Amino acid sequence: MDKLPPDNPIVSLETHRTLADRVCSQLKHDIIIGKLPQGSKILEEDLAKVYGSSRGPLREAIRRLEGMRLVVRTPHAGARVVTLNHTMMAEVYVVREALEGMSARLAAQQMSTEEIEALWELLEQHEHGIDDADGKVYFQREGDLDFHYRIAIGSKNQWLIQLLSSELYQLIRMCRHCSSRLPSRPTAALNEHRQIVDAIAKRDPVLAELLMRRHISCAWNVVKELLPGQTNG
C-alpha cells in the first residue's frame, strides 16, 4: 500500500488543516463505502456528534459534498445521501466519456516520456494482478481508477483533473461499492488500456481519444446491467 488512491488533491495533500476538512473527508468516505446508505437522511446534529464537531463544520462539509454530487439538499428540509440509479449513472458515464476522451487526447500531446513509461509499468503490475488473482476484484477496480487518474494527470489540464478526480470518480467508486461483486473483465480492460497507452506513446491524439471513449462506453455496458432503475436491456 505505497500509494494513496486518487482523491481530491486539495483535501488530501494539506493534511486536513481544519475541522471541516476532516469531517468532509470522513463523511465522504462513509458515503462512498455505503456506511451511510443511499437516500438516507443526514441529521446535522447527530452526525456532528459522530464526527466530534458542532453543526457549523458539518454544514460546510455538506455544502462541499453537495458540490461533488454525493449529497442532495433541499432548503429547510435537509440533506440526503444521493441515490444512484440507472438514469443518473448513464448520464455520469456520458460525461465521463467526453471528459476522459479529451483527457486522453491531451495526454497524447502533453505526457512526458517518463510518465508514459510509468504507465507501462502500471499495466504490467495489473497483468500480474490478474495472474495470481484469487478474485481480488477490489484491487482490480482501484487499479483501474488509478490508470484513468494518471491519464487525467497527464492531460496537464487542472480543470479536467479536478472535475474527474473530485466529482466523477467519487461517484463511480460509490457505484462500485454498492454493486459489490461485479463481473469485472480484467483481461479485456487490460488490453484496451494497452491500446490506449500505445496511442499515447505514438503521440496520436485522435486515436487515443477514440479508444478511450470506446473503452468507457464498454465499461458502462457492463456496469449498467447491475444497477436498479429501468432494467430494460
Next chain:
Amino acid sequence: MDKLPPDNPIVSLETHRTLADRVCSQLKHDIIIGKLPQGSKILEEDLAKVYGSSRGPLREAIRRLEGMRLVVRTPHAGARVVTLNHTMMAEVYVVREALEGMSARLAAQQMSTEEIEALWELLEQHEHGIDDADGKVYFQREGDLDFHYRIAIGSKNQWLIQLLSSELYQLIRMCRHCSSRLPSRPTAALNEHRQIVDAIAKRDPVLAELLMRRHISCAWNVVKELLPGQTNG
C-alpha cells in the same frame, strides 16, 4: 426581456428560499460583473454587512462559489476572487469543447422537433440583432450563451446541463465582462450556429459534435488574444 439568462436553475427557480441563497446569488453577480475585482480578498465580516447578513450565510455562499471556481480559498488565510489568466481560460475552453461537443451529439438524438424549431427562431432573432446592431455587443454575447444553453438543455443530460450552466458559463461570462469590448464576430458565429442546428435537425450526432467543437475552438482563438498571461500568439 421575456427570458431569464442561463443560470443555475436550482438557485434561480426556487426564488432564493434562504438568506445564504440570496447572498450567494448577489456575490456571484458582483464577481461576474467585476464589482469585486479579480484577485481581491473577500473579507467575511465586511461583505456580510454589505449583503445584510452575518458571517454564517456568507461563508456558505463562499463554499458554493468555491465549487463553481469563482472563488479560491486557502485555509486560515481567507478567500479571494479568482484571477482569470490565459492558462486557466485555455483549460476552461478545452473542457467546454469536450462537454458541449457531447452536448450537441446528444441534442441531435434527444431534442424534440419543437425545441429545434425554437432554436431556428432564436437564430432569426440573432440575425435581426445583427442587422440593427449599433454595437449591442453585450446582448450579442448573452444571446450566444443562450444558444449554447439551449443545446445543453436539449441533451437532456442533467449532469451536462449542470456542469455547463453552473460552472463553465459563469466563468465565460466573467471573462467577457472583464474584456469589455471584444471584437465579436457575429456573422461568422451565426453561420456556425446555423450549421450546428442543421446537423441537429438532420439527426446527425457525429457532425453536430464535430461542428460544435470547431465552433468553440474558433471562439477561443478570438478570446485568447484579449487575455493577460502569456501573450505569445
Next chain:
DNA sequence: AAACCATAAATTGTCAACAATTGTGGTTAC
C-alpha cells in the same frame, strides 16, 4: 372512514460571542 386544519415537535437557518491561526511590525542579537 377519509380528508382537513391546528397545534406541537423536530429540524434547519441564522446570529453573535469565543478560540485558534496567520500575517505584521518592531525589537534584539549577531
Next chain:
DNA sequence: GTAACCACAATTGTTGACAATTTATGGTTT
C-alpha cells in the same frame, strides 16, 4: 545592516443559543 524572533492585531474557524420553517400528530368535521 540583516536576519531571526517575539508580541500584537486582524481574520478565519468553531461553538452554542435563538429564530424560522417544515414535518408529524391528533382531533375535528364531512
